Amino acid sequence: MTASIASAPDTVQLRADPDTHKLYGGWRIIARKEFGDHVHSVRFVILVVLMALAGLASVHSASGPIRAAASAATDVPSIFLYLFTLSPDRVPAFHEFLAILGPLLGFDAVNGERSQRTLPRLVAQPIHRDEVINGKFVAGIGAIALALAAVMAVAVSYGMLRLGVGPTINDVVRMIAFFVVAVVYIALWLALAIVLSVVTRRAATAALAGIAIWLVFTLFGGLIAGLVADTVHPVPTTSPTTEQVLANARLELMVRRFSPSQLYDEATGVLLNPARQSTGLIIQDTTSQALPSTLSLSESLVLAWWQVAALVGGVVVMFAAAYALFMRQEVRA
């Protein structure tokens, strides 16, 4: 050990550690482990298989009418993308299901570490505490992206077989845009699930709460919006005026937009359907007046931008909440 130089103060001095810089990037180690855990878990495999089946079913049911119509129609903009948007047999488009991945991958992120009593040991390693939650979030997004890509690949391949046409370059770009929006949307549910895993002690509670919230927003959101709209702007059953109907519909749409699933539907609806020219209310009159033209991708993006921005904002807010709550918690709760 080198003797201290003369100018060294004789009070107890904080020593600097020369090797601290080697300790950056702990979140990557955590993310890699968590990603591996997700991908190898039975939970994940079951989900992906289920989604792939749902994807096949919806593509299958959509492909029939498309094949029938395609021979007649010549100027249909993008036959291929109809695979994702048409579902004549009331089979919901498969990607509506995907959001459940979020709650299911995140609900035990933190309370799982607590119940296994691994958290004190983990945070005693040379990592910052926030790297635990950052790594877990990144790993969850990675697993979601992987699952979505796999399911889309299955659905697209099957669609190509059934239709006998492949996607155009334009279709591929739109599918990539859809993919990104879908990942952001599911990441929002993932972030919510992580919040729940921080605040609840038991993983089962968090899972149940996460699925409940998901159900409320996706299934009952429309119902609630309709109720609110009918209460505030009731539409008389006999001879309602246009204004009354419009006010009711506008309010309903506004309330619906508090639900991420509504924002997601609007954004992906525009991205997957070049013929769609509005995300708002479409009144019969305007449809007939609208030009039967299609939008370019950038025009579609302009239409969907605020929905996408709202989704991204939601992810940021949710993750920030999870982060702040986790950082304030005691290691030994």
Place this chain on the structure above:
Amino acid sequence: MPPEDDGVALETRDLTKHYGDRTAVDSLNLQIRRGEIFGLLGPNGAGKTTTILMLLGLTEPSSGEARVDGLDPRRDPLSVKRRVGYLPDDVGFYDEMTARANLEYTARLNRLREPDATERIEFLLEQVGLSSVIDRRVWTFSRGMRQRLGLADALIKRPSILILDEPSVNIDPEGVRELLKFVADLRTDEGLTVLLSSHLLHQVETVCDRIGIFVSGRLVGLGTVAELAGALDDDWVFELGVDPGLSATHLAGVVGAVSGVRTVEGDGPGRWMISAGRDVHLELLSAVAAAGGTIDHFVRRGADLDAIYHRYFTGRTDDSEHRVGA
């Protein structure tokens, strides 16, 4: 250039932690020298784990400070955590993963490189006697095996300081002996500084160079086992059982009147705890007999942790929540 090594591995200065109204750790001042095995002794809830978490930078002190090798855990948490191996109270592992995979994760978190990490893991599991189950999933492990795995886990990073929180809980006496011998050898061979917390003095007194007695967040005694026992020589504690037919106030008066008796405490119906500054057992017995009491139990408390606890508790005003031997 680091300032001259002052030989202190762990240090706390007026370290204090409040949880709401409760004070978990109250102005703790402690210095643990390099290469020392220090026992932090106290009942459950005395603030031992909180102190350890503050040393590791895992809990913010309310006031005061902690130093690990001269480093502030609040400012340099990574450097502190790189040199401190920590075996938590009731250690847990990822049950679905093998022992090896669990330790590999720890090795990666400590940025150990691949061939080195594998070698180190195999060596340590050999040391703690888990070589044969290295590729078994941890959920098949007994508590004792988990404890030993935890010790190997804490040593992966080649720490210079080892902190063991209640390492003797959940393992059989033979296991405790093995574990403590292992720790003592580590100190001898590698010059490790060891802080170990326990609520059982007799389990750790053989390995600890010094012991701090920690009660309700305060350090009430500090020294070698011999020093602490020496301080007890003038402390005589008797348990007395008398036929409950005798009036309690009468008996307390009779016993309290014996010269040398410091305190008389009720300890259940007909049960008494008497502390005195000298050996008063003959006077006590005859006084009780003269008062007409039938003695069914009479024993002197040994110089064990109970006696030490009792001594320090009776020195405090708010000892009601820590009845010993009740």
